[in-house]
Amino acid sequence: MTDLLAAIGRIFLGFLTHTGRLSAFTATAVSHVVRPPFYPRLILRQMIEIGYFSLPVVGLTAIFSGMVLALQSYTGFARFSAEGAVATVVVLSMTRELGPVLAGLMVAGRIGASMAAEIGTMRVTEQIDALTTLSTNPFKYLVAPRILAGTLMLPFLVLIADIIGVFGGYIVGVYKLDFNSATYISRTWEFLEPLDVISGLTKAAVFGFLITLMGCYNGYYSRGGAQGVGAATTNAVVSAAIMILVFNYIITAMFFGK
Template identity: 60%
Template structure:
């Protein structure tokens, strides 16, 4: 007997809720490891270097060129209304509030999320996770908790660097190509700088870092089917983490600036 559209829709909705619930419970188990000794510092520090330091080049390049593009596009529009003086402020707001955390989050989702999923997924399909349980080591606490904390701390640091370099990219393009006076541009940037804008961007980054690591660990931990399953888990992580970054960016923006 063929399913009616309502039955198919209901099954899809229930499956989505079941998946969300499974991810939430997995995340709570990972967070609980923070208050239960021992804490695996070696894995935490290694993950912090991998997620933070080794991601600096891609985040830096993305931020610099994003700042330059914003300056160019703003000049194209604002020059029609003789409002070029607002470009420095627009670049600052766009980078600190939105593009800094969002672009860094998307870059980390592609670079780190897939790597986490592939690493843990490989351990799953080669029975290394089962071996940890056999040795009386909690796999969630050993594999997930340090990575969740490392990603949550690393992404705000990356975004802070991205903010600086993004504003610098806008400054460079504005001065070198658009003819702005360097001292006037710097003065306009400093006058528009607000700690609240930077803090909100860093809060977004911490949330994005947690979500990326959570999905990477979740899909890797539950992968199956050998190499094909590991590849599917990595793909699901990148897609899911990228979507979550954009969804939570909207939700946090609405909470902080219009709520």
């Protein structure tokens, strides 16, 4: 019984320590994001890495998601003779949910892991300590450009994912399910409202912040050589994915909850 209570106590203390350290890291990182001096070249480099080089994986994910969504929606609505709602379901699902969430998860797997591995390697090889010795703030030089770039670029990726996903649904709807092209396009725009797009882009900005934050955080506090860097990379991806799903619900409830 004593051992059980001790184990529970250690878990609880570990949780409090981790939460406090993450909160302090977040506050410090945000303060350096909004406070000069800035490093435009570093920010631009991270924007290209996060935005441009993530386009292929995000685009492929989006187009096949839109195509599958159109097929599944048609199969379900055919039971109620409501096949005409397929276009509306595709566009609303992509803009509100699938576009932001799937793009976020893909970027978390690619960028979150990359950032954790890069910063973690710098930590275990004492490069971060060297930056401090040279009077260069690691938060300003390493963390702030990544967080700013992620927050700015993920809405761009999600907007592209929305367009590609809706186009994928159009391809299946018109060329496989024999919808009239003009009718499908009309139904696509009929029920789409600005709030649907705004909610998705808001999610994207939050997800971009969370992904880069968790990547930088886990890399910054990695320990133990190559094994520690591997653990930090895994933790960055898993924690970012969980936070994406949690905040997806929170933001959805804020925009569309009664």
